Amino acid sequence: MELKHVVGAQRISPAVLKRLFHTADEMRALVLREGGSDTLKRRVMATLFYEPSTRTRLSFEAAMRRLGGKVITTEAAAEFSSAVKGERLKDTIQVVGGYADVIVLRHKKQGSAAKAASVSSVPIINAGDGAGQHPTQMMLDLYTIQKEIGRLENLAIAMVGDLRNGRTVRSLCYILTKFQSPRLYLVSPRSLRMRKDIRAYLRRHGVPFEECDDLREVAGRVDVVYLTRVQAERMKGKCVRMNGRFQMDPSVLERLQQHAIIMHPLPRVDEIRQRRLVDIDPRAAYFRQAHNGLYVRMALLKMILAPDAPL
Numbered sequence: 001m002e003l004k005h006v007v008g009a010q011r012i013s014p015a016v017l018k019r020l021f022h023t024a025d026e027m028r029a030l031v032l033r034e035g036g037s038d039t040l041k042r043r044v045m046a047t048l049f050y051e052p053s054t055r056t057r058l059s060f061e062a063a064m065r066r067l068g069g070k071v072i073t074t075e076a077a078a079e080f081s082s083a084v085k086g087e088r089l090k091d092t093i094q095v096v097g098g099y100a101d102v103i104v105l106r107h108k109k110q111g112s113a114a115k116a117a118s119v120s121s122v123p124i125i126n127a128g129d130g131a132g133q134h135p136t137q138m139m140l141d142l143y144t145i146q147k148e149i150g151r152l153e154n155l156a157i158a159m160v161g162d163l164r165n166g167r168t169v170r171s172l173c174y175i176l177t178k179f180q181s182p183r184l185y186l187v188s189p190r191s192l193r194m195r196k197d198i199r200a201y202l203r204r205h206g207v208p209f210e211e212c213d214d215l216r217e218v219a220g221r222v223d224v225v226y227l228t229r230v231q232a233e234r235m236k237g238k239c240v241r242m243n244g245r246f247q248m249d250p251s252v253l254e255r256l257q258q259h260a261i262i263m264h265p266l267p268r269v270d271e272i273r274q275r276r277l278v279d280i281d282p283r284a285a286y287f288r289q290a291h292n293g294l295y296v297r298m299a300l301l302k303m304i305l306a307p308d309a310p311l
């Protein structure tokens with residue numbers, strides 16, 4: 001099962017995810033048992049980040065190191081790479097592809113990962129392309145749902161917040177069309193509604209969705225509440241602030257089913273009120289979710305760089 005570039009969720013199959021999650025479980029056991037392995041010894045990963053990141057960059061770098069590989073990196077590539085001198089992304093990718101076996105790319109422009117993949121001699125992993133997609137976040141999100149809820153079929157999910165500019169929810173929508181009977185509640189202010197292309201994609205693939213503007217109306221009906229922050233960096237004009245209808249707080253917690261979970265790709269801003277009370281609720285899964293990113297990204301790097309090697 002070849003996995004070269006990871007650009008968007010549309011090209012990823014449930015079969016690949018199943019194998020990925022099995023390997024992620026093995027990675028979790030490996031890390032707990034002995035910290036890592038030499039599976040990717042002498043392999044080099046380049047992380048090119050033109051936008052800020054904490055989780056994605058550090059978990060990819062930790063993943064590569066725990067598998068014995070090396071990392072070359074340019075954090076804040078928009079300022080500290082030759083992009084400042086006017087170098088175009090396609091040229092950078094062709095050059096870095098000569099230094100590394102895989103490139104993890106985060107860029108502010110939607111479509112940049114596909115553009116990079118079109119010229120790259122090594123696999124490109126999209127670590128977020130503007131308001132486009134974030135497919136490896138989708139992978140760790142689904143892994144978390146599988147672990148916490150126990151299934152990926154027949155899920156009712158409320159996606160909440162800035163659905164217009166959030167890329168994680170776009171990747172999630174794409175992938176959920178490949179599983180049986182998902183039901184989506186898209187909860188956002190009117191100005192931050194999910195964009196037309198995704199709504200059309202959901203309709204084409206027969207996924208029922210409801211758009212609404214109050215989380216409390218749907219909280220009791222879902223397996224997953226997936227919160228997102230306002231992507232202020234993508235707004236030219238005045239930034240929209242979330243009000244109570246789009247926030248998690250103890251009064252919304254009360255309405256959630258016992259088996260439901262609260263997810264958030266993080267970082268969080270003001271999507272969760274009275275954090276101390278929400279954070280200690282066992283249904284708050286967002287830190288476990290972020291932690292899962294390490295195992296899923298270890299599994300992904302192994303699947304791409306050494307699919308047949310033992311751990």
Ligand code: CP
Pocket residue numbers: 052053054055056057128134137265266267
């Ligand atoms: N979830 C996520 O992409 O976080 P970072 O921006 O910190 O990488």
